[in-house]
Amino acid sequence: QARATGATYYIAPNVAAGAGSGTLSDPWNLFKLETLTLQPGDTVYLKGGDYRTIKPTNIYKQLDLQNISGTESNPIKIWAYQDEKPVFNFNNFTPGRDYIAAVYLTNVNYVHFKGLRITRLKQFADGSGISYGIRGEYSNNNIFEQLEIDHIGGGGITLWNSNNNLIKNTDVHHLDDRYSQGDNWGGADGIAFSGPTSNPNQSTGNTLDGVRMWLVSDDGVDLFGHNGTITIKNSWSFWNGYYQDDNMSLKQPACTAGHCGNGGGFKLGPPGTDFTNQAPRRTIYNTLAFENTSEGYNQNSVDTHVVSQMFNNTAYKNGTIGFQFQYYSGNTPMVHIFKNNISYDNPENIRYSGGATNNIKNTWNGGVTVTNADFQSISSVGMDGPRQASGDLPDLPFLKLASSSDLINFGVAI
Numbered sequence: 001q002a003r004a005t006g007a008t009y010y011i012a013p014n015v016a017a018g019a020g021s022g023t024l025s026d027p028w029n030l031f032k033l034e035t036l037t038l039q040p041g042d043t044v045y046l047k048g049g050d051y052r053t054i055k056p057t058n059i060y061k062q063l064d065l066q067n068i069s070g071t072e073s074n075p076i077k078i079w080a081y082q083d084e085k086p087v088f089n090f091n092n093f094t095p096g097r098d099y100i101a102a103v104y105l106t107n108v109n110y111v112h113f114k115g116l117r118i119t120r121l122k123q124f125a126d127g128s129g130i131s132y133g134i135r136g137e138y139s140n141n142n143i144f145e146q147l148e149i150d151h152i153g154g155g156g157i158t159l160w161n162s163n164n165n166l167i168k169n170t171d172v173h174h175l176d177d178r179y180s181q182g183d184n185w186g187g188a189d190g191i192a193f194s195g196p197t198s199n200p201n202q203s204t205g206n207t208l209d210g211v212r213m214w215l216v217s218d219d220g221v222d223l224f225g226h227n228g229t230i231t232i233k234n235s236w237s238f239w240n241g242y243y244q245d246d247n248m249s250l251k252q253p254a255c256t257a258g259h260c261g262n263g264g265g266f267k268l269g270p271p272g273t274d275f276t277n278q279a280p281r282r283t284i285y286n287t288l289a290f291e292n293t294s295e296g297y298n299q300n301s302v303d304t305h306v307v308s309q310m311f312n313n314t315a316y317k318n319g320t321i322g323f324q325f326q327y328y329s330g331n332t333p334m335v336h337i338f339k340n341n342i343s344y345d346n347p348e349n350i351r352y353s354g355g356a357t358n359n360i361k362n363t364w365n366g367g368v369t370v371t372n373a374d375f376q377s378i379s380s381v382g383m384d385g386p387r388q389a390s391g392d393l394p395d396l397p398f399l400k401l402a403s404s405s406d407l408i409n410f411g412v413a414i
Contacts, residue, residue, distance in 0.1 A: 006041025006074065010081070013049035029054070030088075033078070034064055040074035046116065048084030057096030061104035063088070070110035072141065080115025080146075091120035095153075098129025102152075105136035112143040123153025127179035130154030130187045133172070136162050143168060146391045150174045156213070158192040163228070164205040167191060169391035173384065176217035176243045176261075178253065185253045185261035189222035190214075190237070197225050197270070204228030210393055211235040214384055217243055217253060217261040220292070223268050223282070224300060231283045236393065237265035238383060241293025241319070252293055263319065265289030265296045269306045280337060282308035285414070288399060290316040291380055296346065299325045309337035311414045314399055315346055316378070322346035326353045338362050340411035344370045345378075361411045374405040 012020075012027035020028040028036075030051045033044065053062045070076035080086050088102055102118045118133045133149035136142075137160040147170040149156045156172030159165060172190040180187050190213030195201035203226065212235065213220030220237030223230065241263015242250050253260045266289055268282045289296030296315030299308065308325070315322030322343030325336055337358040343349035350364040363370050372378050376397035385394050401408055 006039065006043055006076075008043045008045065009036070010045050010047065012047040013051045013086070017054055030063065031055075034066075038068050038070075038076050040070040040076065040110070042070075043077040043079065045079055045081035046084075046086035047081050048086055050087050050089040052089065053093060057094060060097065060099055061101055062090075063103045064106075065103065065108055066106045068108045068111055070112075072110060075110045075112045075143070077112045077114070078116075079112070085117065086115070087117045087119060089119055090122070093121070095122055095124045095131060098124050098126075099131070100124070100129075101132040101135040103134045104132075105134065105139045105142075108136065108139040108142060110141045112145065113147065114143070114145040115147075117148040117150070118152070119149070120151045121153060123177050123179050125179060127177075127181040127184065130177045130180060132156075132158055134158070136160065136165075138162060140164055142166075144170055146170065146387075148172075152188070153177055153179070154188050155192055156190045156216070158189070158194070159203055159206070160193075160195065161202050162206070163203055165203075166206075167208045167211055169210040169387065169393075171212045171387075172216065173212070173214045174244065175215070176253075178217070178243070183259045184256055185217040185243075186259050188217045188261070190216045190220045190240070192222040193226045193228070193230060194222045195225035200225045200227040202227050204230075206230050208232045208235050210391070212384070212393065213237045213265075214239045215242055215244060215250075216240045217263075219262050219264040219267045220289075221266045221268075222264075224270065226269070227281075229281045229283075232266065232287060233284070234286045234393070236288045236290075236383065237296075238288070238290045238292060238380065240265060261293075263293030264298050264300075265292045265315070265318065267298050267300050268308055269299050280307045280309040282306060283311075284308065284313055285311035287313045288316070289313070289318060289322075290383075290399070291318065293319040295319075295321045295324045296343070297323045297325075307336055310339070310341055311337075312340045312411070314342040314344070315349070316342075316399060317345045320347055321351050322349045324351045326351045335359070339414060342370065342407065344374075363407070368406055368410050370407070374402060374407055376400045376402050 009022040010027040131154040175188040
C-alpha cells in the first residue's frame, strides 16, 4: 500500500556501496536506486558531483532501474538536489562488451527525472555494438527534464515500446559510433524511437518539447521503424553528421564503404506498416533544422510512408534538402499537412510529390520571397550555448523574423 505522503531520500557520489541511511547528512550510493522500493510520491535527490559505476565492464545495464511506478497524481521524482549538478561520468570506464547502457529502464512508469547529466560512455572498441545514455523499454508516462547526455559512443535517449513520455528542455550532443562494423557513424542518434521495419517500435503518444540535438553523427531525431504517434515542438536539431576531433575541430566523418552517418535533423519515418491515408502520426511545429550535413526534415520513405503535419518549422542551410517528402515507386502519394514552413538557403529547399490541398502558405508555395534580410540574424553562433535559468532554450536572434520581413502575417492560423 502506498504511503499517504511521499518519503524523501538522498544520494551522493563517493559513498561506499551499502553505506548510508538515505538522509541528507548520511546519503546512499547511487546504486541503492536499484534495490530501493520506491512508492508514489517519493522523491530521491542526487547531490552534485561525479558518480562512478561500480559495475563490471561487461554488464550491459550499468544503472538498472526496473519495476518502479508512481501514479499520475503522485509521480516519483529523481531530481538533482537544488542547483547542484549530479554527473554520471564514465570518463575512466572502458566497456568490456558490445552494448552498454548508462541507465536502463524496464517497466518504469510515472517517474520524473530532472537535472541529471550522463557523459563520456565510450563505444566498445571492436565496433560490434554501441553505447546508450538512456535506453528504456515498456516504460510509460515518464518525464525526462533538463537532462544533458553527451559524449556517448552511440545513442542519447532511445525508448522502445514506451508510451506518453515527455522529453523536455533536454540536450543531447557529441554522439558518434565511429567504430561500428559495416555502418560506422550510422548508429548514433540523439533521440530515437526507432526499430527494424520487421519489428516496429510501437511507442505512441510521446512528446519532445524544448529539446536540442547537435553534433550527432547520424540523426538528431530518428523515427525509422516507428509505428506510433509523436509530437515534436519548440526543438532544434543542428550540426548533425559532424563530429569534433581531439583538437575540437568540426569535421564530417570520412565515409568507409559508403557509410558516414545520415546527418539529418529530423528523420520522421518510415514506420513498419504502410499507413497510406491514415491520420497524421508525426506532428512537428515551431522547430529548427539547420546546418545538418543532409536533410533538415526527411520522411525517409522507401516502401512505406506515414502522414506528417508540419507547422511553423524552419529548415536553413542544410547540406542537401530542407524538406524531403517525396515518394518512391510502388507508393501511393498522400497529402501531408504543411503550413507556415520556411525553407531557405538549402541546396534544394523542398522535394515533395504529394497532393497540394494542405500544402499552403509555405515559402515554396509562392507569393513571398526569402532573403537574409528577413531574419534578425543568420549566424548560428551560440545556439549550443547555456540555457536560460528556467531550462528554456537560449533567447537568440538567429532565424527570428526581422520586423520588416514580408513573412510576418504571411501564413495562416494554426
